[in-house]
Structures are given as structure tokens and as C-alpha cells.
Amino acid sequence: MVKISYTKLKGSQNMRLRLLLSTLSSTPILIEDIRANATLPGLRPHEVSFLRLLEKISDDCFVEINETGTKLKYKPGIVMGGRHLVHDCGESRAMGYFLEPLIVLALFGKKPLSIKLRGVTNDSKDPSVDTFRSTTLPMLKQFGVSSEGLDLKILSRGVPPHGGGEIILSVPIVQDSLKAITWIDEGMVKRIRGITFSTRVSVQFENTTLHSARGIFNRLLPDVHIFTDHKTGPQAGKSPGYGMSLVAETTSGCFISADNAVYRAQEEDEDGELEDEGKKWLIPPEDLGEQTASALLGEIEQGGVVDSTHQGLLFLLCALCPQDVSKVRVGKLSPYGIQVLRHIKDFLSVKFVIKPDPSTGTVILRCVGCGLKNLSRKLS
Known part of the structure; x- marks a missing residue:
């Protein structure tokens, strides 16, 4: 042995x-x-x-x-992939925690992946499923991932503490390898799209959130559309809550996102100690709309082709590219982004050259990919 x-x-x-x-x-x-x-x-x-x-x-x-x-x-x-898989993510973290690594692994599977996930769709800790649908999946297309078979359907929503949400994620496989990219032009914001949702509370929560966010954006640009998604019955999960997900699209095809959710929850801190129950309910809907809109403007101000929550994923995809130079621009490096760079060096032996751009306050990173190929795919 x-x-x-x-x-x-x-x-x-x-x-x-x-x-x-x-x-x-x-x-x-x-x-x-x-x-x-x-x-x-x-x-x-x-x-x-x-x-x-x-x-x-x-x-x-x-x-x-x-x-x-x-x-x-x-x-x-x-990694096999496969159809009609089902997984219960539990209630301690939202689906965003599972989706990011799942999407990357599925690209290098033997067969395309189609999986139903159950649990929490929106919380204030992990990126929401709306953000993955509007920002993460379009980002994969930059690396040559086919848009055919790349989809995320929200069947029902669930917020902490009891979840009850369901989504179906479909990811195609990469036929050979990803495509190395030069992606440094963030462009100008041309439109803002968003969605507000509510589960087991009055639809008025959504409308108030929407109007307070629009009040900020309407002063800046005309093309702002925020949709409402009011869930009732089985589609509303098991806990009351409401939230918002916003995405800004730029002239060069970048998507910058921000989201937040409000719910009543007993939250655990890192050591498993319970925090005050009901603390999360303290944000009224008008404040939620303003906070989420301000967070999005903050991400846009930082510059870069992705927002701070997507930095880690961007670096990882660059490191998995063929042995060619990839070059990307991001805003201030996030703590998670820095950890990803360190772990990429340890596991994949890929080093990034980091060069600050003082004129814009952004950072340009270059790397030569590790040349990971999808060897497990079926050869026709």
C-alpha cells in the first residue's frame, strides 16, 4: 500500500x-x-x-x-460533477460560503454540475445568491467559461436563523483550461440594477428600502432599476427578514456588487458565544437601503474590475489559467484577498507581482498561471 x-x-x-x-x-x-x-x-x-x-x-x-x-x-x-444532486447547507452559514468554492471545482469536473442547495440564501455575512447570479457568474465569462449551462435559479428564499431557502446551480465544465486575461479597464458606471426581497414580512419593507436607495442613486445617474421580490408561503422560507442586493455595470463590462440582509437571529461569534437575540432587527428598511447604496458607492470609489468580496475568486481564477500572463486591477487589497494570494503560493506555487498605481489608488497584479487542465473531463 x-x-x-x-x-x-x-x-x-x-x-x-x-x-x-x-x-x-x-x-x-x-x-x-x-x-x-x-x-x-x-x-x-x-x-x-x-x-x-x-x-x-x-x-x-x-x-x-x-x-x-x-x-x-x-x-x-x-471532481465528478453530475446532475440532480441535492445538498443541505445547514443554517450556520449562508449558501454564499459554499457557492464560491463549488463553482470553481465544478469547472474542472468530469461532467457538468447541477445541484440543488438548501439553507440560508441571504444573510449579512456571506455574499447573497443574488450577488452570485448578477456578478459572479458574468465574471466567469471573462475567463472563457461558456454561458451555456451556467445558471442559478432561486426557488425559495431563506434567512437566518431557520433558513428554508432553495436554489439550483448549474455550472458547465471547462473543455481544456481557462483563458488568461488582461483586465485592467474598470470603465465608468453606466447602469445600476438591484433587487429587494422580503420573507414573512410586509411588502412595505421592500418598497421603503428601494426608495431610500433610489434617493441616493437618482442624483448620480438616470439608469437605475431596482426590482422587488416578495415571497409568500413555502417560497418565503422559515424566518422573517428583508434585504437588498445591488450591482453596478460599467462601460467595460465589469460588475461591482454590494448586498445586505436584516433578520432576527441568535448570532454566534467566532468562539461560539451567543450574541444578543434580535440585534439584527435594529436596522429599519430606509437605513438598509441607504447603507447598501453607500456600500456600493464605496466599492465603486475604490476602483478595480471587481468589488472587494470577489478579489479572492479573481486571484484564484488567474492562478488556474494557462502558463501565460494574466493582469488585473483591483482596489485596496482585502484581508481575504491577501490570504488567498498566500495560499495560492503555498498550494499552486504561483506568485503574483503586485504593483500599486498611485494615480488611481488601485493595485495591478500580474501572474503566470499554473496551467491547470481539466483532465477528468470525458474525451469524446
């Missing part, structure tokens, strides 16, 4: 990113001291759920967790 050599890592930071890069680079990993000193040690429910999702879409994937959950062995398998 061949002995497997595991790359040793410590701590719970960037668990999802480590598992994603381990799978893409076929590197078995051993993670120790996972919240060993916390009040509730070990893996969190959403991390265990993500491991189950990896098992569902992969073949020959091996996961071993010790009794306390503080030690994890993971040997990646072959």
Missing part, C-alpha cells in the same frame, strides 16, 4: 480555501489544532457540511475527523 504524505497545516483559518486548493492541486492535507482552545473546540457545522459537499461531488475522496473535531485529514478525489 502506498503511504500518503500529508501537508501539515494548523488552525481553523481559511478552512474552505485550504480544502478548495487541496482539491484543485490534488494535495492531501492534515489540519491540526482546529479551535483547540475555544469554548466549543473543533469543526463548525458549516465546515462539516462543506466536507460532505466535497464528498458528494467527488469520487475517491477521503475525510477523517478525530473525536473532538480538532484534527482533520483530507485526501482529495476526482
Whole structure:
């Protein structure tokens, strides 16, 4: 029997990113001291759920967790993809936590992926499913991903604490490899689109949110359309809440997004301590509209071809490109973006050249991709 050599890592930071890069680079990993000193040690429910999702879409994937959950062995398998898969994401994190790595892995699968996810569609921590539909999927097209078969349908919405949302995600496979890009022109904002939603509350919440956001944007540009999505009955999930997702499209085809949601929830902090119940309900709808609109304007002001929540994904896709130079412009580097750059260097041996552009306050990054090919796809 061949002995497997595991790359040793410590701590719970960037668990999802480590598992994603381990799978893409076929590197078995051993993670120790996972919240060993916390009040509730070990893996969190959403991390265990993500491991189950990896098992569902992969073949020959091996996961071993010790009794306390503080030690994890993971040997990646072959990403298979497949149709009619179903996964329950649980209620501790929103679907956005699962969608980003799932989309990247699905591109390098044996077959196109079609999966139904259940759980929380909108919260204030992870990007909403609306943001993935309006911003993340169009971004993949820059890297040569076919728009045919790339889709996200929202069947029902769910907010914390009890979720109840459902979506269907479809992702095609990359026939050979991604396409290296030069993407440094962010252009000027030409239109703003958005959606406000409400579940198990009055439709008036949506209208108030919409009008307060429009009040800010109408002073700046004429082409602003914000749609409403009022859910009732089974489509409204199991908890009351409301929220907003906005996206600005530029003249050069960039999509910059911002979103937020309000709900009553018992929130856990990093150590598993419960925070005050009902704290999230303190934002009235008019403030939510203003805050989300201001957040979007802040992202636009930073510059760059993507917003700060998409930086990590952009760097990862650049690193997976063929062995050719990719060049991208982003605003101020986000903490998560910096972590992604470090982990890409460790797992894929891809280094980025980072050059600040003082005239615009942006940063230009260059890298030569690792040349990952989709070897598991079916050859006709």
C-alpha cells in the first residue's frame, strides 16, 4: 500500500480555501489544532457540511475527523460533477460560503454540475445568491467559461436563523483550461440594477428600502432599476427578514456588487458565544437601503474590475489559467484577498507581482498561471 504524505497545516483559518486548493492541486492535507482552545473546540457545522459537499461531488475522496473535531485529514478525489444532486447547507452559514468554492471545482469536473442547495440564501455575512447570479457568474465569462449551462435559479428564499431557502446551480465544465486575461479597464458606471426581497414580512419593507436607495442613486445617474421580490408561503422560507442586493455595470463590462440582509437571529461569534437575540432587527428598511447604496458607492470609489468580496475568486481564477500572463486591477487589497494570494503560493506555487498605481489608488497584479487542465473531463 502506498503511504500518503500529508501537508501539515494548523488552525481553523481559511478552512474552505485550504480544502478548495487541496482539491484543485490534488494535495492531501492534515489540519491540526482546529479551535483547540475555544469554548466549543473543533469543526463548525458549516465546515462539516462543506466536507460532505466535497464528498458528494467527488469520487475517491477521503475525510477523517478525530473525536473532538480538532484534527482533520483530507485526501482529495476526482471532481465528478453530475446532475440532480441535492445538498443541505445547514443554517450556520449562508449558501454564499459554499457557492464560491463549488463553482470553481465544478469547472474542472468530469461532467457538468447541477445541484440543488438548501439553507440560508441571504444573510449579512456571506455574499447573497443574488450577488452570485448578477456578478459572479458574468465574471466567469471573462475567463472563457461558456454561458451555456451556467445558471442559478432561486426557488425559495431563506434567512437566518431557520433558513428554508432553495436554489439550483448549474455550472458547465471547462473543455481544456481557462483563458488568461488582461483586465485592467474598470470603465465608468453606466447602469445600476438591484433587487429587494422580503420573507414573512410586509411588502412595505421592500418598497421603503428601494426608495431610500433610489434617493441616493437618482442624483448620480438616470439608469437605475431596482426590482422587488416578495415571497409568500413555502417560497418565503422559515424566518422573517428583508434585504437588498445591488450591482453596478460599467462601460467595460465589469460588475461591482454590494448586498445586505436584516433578520432576527441568535448570532454566534467566532468562539461560539451567543450574541444578543434580535440585534439584527435594529436596522429599519430606509437605513438598509441607504447603507447598501453607500456600500456600493464605496466599492465603486475604490476602483478595480471587481468589488472587494470577489478579489479572492479573481486571484484564484488567474492562478488556474494557462502558463501565460494574466493582469488585473483591483482596489485596496482585502484581508481575504491577501490570504488567498498566500495560499495560492503555498498550494499552486504561483506568485503574483503586485504593483500599486498611485494615480488611481488601485493595485495591478500580474501572474503566470499554473496551467491547470481539466483532465477528468470525458474525451469524446
